[in-house]
Structure formats: C-alpha cells, structure tokens
Amino acid sequence: xxxxxxxxxxxVLREKAAEVDLTKVTKEQMQKFFEDMHExxxxxxxxxxxAPQVGISERILIVDGNELVENYPELKGFVRKMINPVVVxxxxxxxxxxxxxxxxxxxxxxxxxxxxxxxxxxxxxxxEKEETFDDFASRMIQHELDHLDGVLFTDKAAPIRRKILAxxxxxxxxxxxxxxYKSKVEKA
Numbered sequence: 001x002x003x004x005x006x007x008x009x010x011x012v013l014r015e016k017a018a019e020v021d022l023t024k025v026t027k028e029q030m031q032k033f034f035e036d037m038h039e040x041x042x043x044x045x046x047x048x049x050x051a052p053q054v055g056i057s058e059r060i061l062i063v064d065g066n067e068l069v070e071n072y073p074e075l076k077g078f079v080r081k082m083i084n085p086v087v088v089x090x091x092x093x094x095x096x097x098x099x100x101x102x103x104x105x106x107x108x109x110x111x112x113x114x115x116x117x118x119x120x121x122x123x124x125x126x127x128e129k130e131e132t133f134d135d136f137a138s139r140m141i142q143h144e145l146d147h148l149d150g151v152l153f154t155d156k157a158a159p160i161r162r163k164i165l166a167x168x169x170x171x172x173x174x175x176x177x178x179x180x181y182k183s184k185v186e187k188a
Contacts, residue, residue, distance in 0.1 A: 002182055003040045003054040008104045009173025010055075010186040014150040017050075017057045019084050020122075027126050030060075034081045034124045037062045044181035046102045048140045050147035053103050055186070059084045061144035065137060072136045080131075085121035085145060088130065090114040097139055099153045105179050107168055109157035113142045 006012055033051075037060075041049040047067055051060040061082050065075025093115045100108040118132045119141060133141055143153060154165060171177065175185045 001036045001039065002043050003036055004182045004184045005040065005044060005053055005102050006055050007172050007177055007183050007185045008169055011188045012052050012055055012057055012186065013103055013147070013152065015052065015057045016150050017052055017059045017148045020058050020060060022122060022126055030083065030126065031124050033060070034062055038064065044102050048144045049102065050144045052147050059148045061085065061148065063140040063144060065140065068136065075136060078137055080141065081124040082119070082121040085119050087117050087145065088120050089118035091116040099143060101153055104152065104154060104172060105177050107154065107165055109154060109161045109165065111153050111156050113139055117142060
C-alpha cells in the first residue's frame with residue numbers, strides 16, 4: 001500500500017521518534033510495514049524512507065541503493081530495513097554530498113557527514129544486527145537516522161544556504177509544493 005509522504009512543516013518530522021516495543025509487534029506486522037514503506041519509497045523515486053515521513057513516529061527506516069547503481073555500483077543489492085537503529089561508531093573523516101529528501105521536494109543542499117558508521121539495529125525479522133557502512137550507504141542511513149531524531153538535512157546545511165532556501169521551505173509548509181507522489185502537509 002502506498003502511504004502519503006509527510007512534507008516539511010508537518011510536526012511529525014520534528015519529533016524524536018519512539019523506540020519500537022519489540023514485545024508488542026510481530027515479525028509479520030513489521031514485514032508488512034516495510035513492504036508498504038518500500039512501495040511508497042519506490043513510487044516516489046526515493047532511496048530511503050523513515051517512518052516519521054509516513055506519519056509514524058517510530059524508530060524505523062529503510063534504504064535501497066539499487067536505483068543508484070549507475071553512479072554507485074557498490075550499492076547493487078544494498079537494501080537495509082532497520083528497527084531501533086543506534087550508531088555505535090562514526091568516523092571523524094567526513095564526506096560532502098548534495099542531498100535531497102522526499103519530505104522536502106525540489107530542495108537540495110551540500111551536507112557533510114561521517115564517511116563511515118557502525119549501526120546496531122533489528123531487521124525486519126526482529127533479529128539484532130551490527131554492521132559497518134561507508135561512503136554512500138553510510139550517507140543514506142545517516143540521512144534517515146536524522147529523521148528519527150526530528151532533524152532534516154536542511155538543518156545541517158550552511159547558514160547561507162538555509163537563508164536562500166527559507167522561502168521555498170515556507171512554501172512547502174504552507175502546502176504549496178507539488179509532488180509526483182502521494183504527499184501531505186499536516187498542520188499542528
């Protein structure tokens with residue numbers, strides 16, 4: 001099922017998401033939610049999606065690098081579904097890349113992030129994992145992790161870039177953005 005993607009200005013995007021109580025969900029429930037998120041993400045031509053972006057303030061995210069293999073061949077087959085992810089290591093070495101976001105359509109900004117991270121999380125089968133990611137895989141995951149803490153990529157942009165984007169962000173929050181996918185702005 002395709003879910004609406006909440007756009008900039010929706011309060012759920014600024015909340016710190018709650019941990020999923022793994023004793024109160026089934027593997028089947030989580031797999032179904034991940035299927036819905038995956039379908040929603042692909043319909044919108046995205047490579048990552050966090051639960052707050054579909055109106056669910058819980059610590060759940062999905063990333064899929066398969067659409068990016070032309071530029072990043074190492075992402076072939078790279079799909080991760082994470083519940084309650086926690087960064088246990090972040091490198092001091094950083095990389096910079098122009099990021100965008102399904103919740104902030106037609107906006108991009110250069111963002112610096114750690115080049116390598118290690119994440120402990122539960123997968124869609126409710127099994128605990130710990131993995132290290134680098135380069136673009138690391139960036140994708142960090143972008144979605146930020147959503148779980150109510151942080152948007154524009155918050156990390158250079159101050160001058162934020163100032164330049166202010167009017168566009170305001171228009172998005174007022175419901176004036178056009179998307180080719182199902183979206184909404186929820187007012188407080």
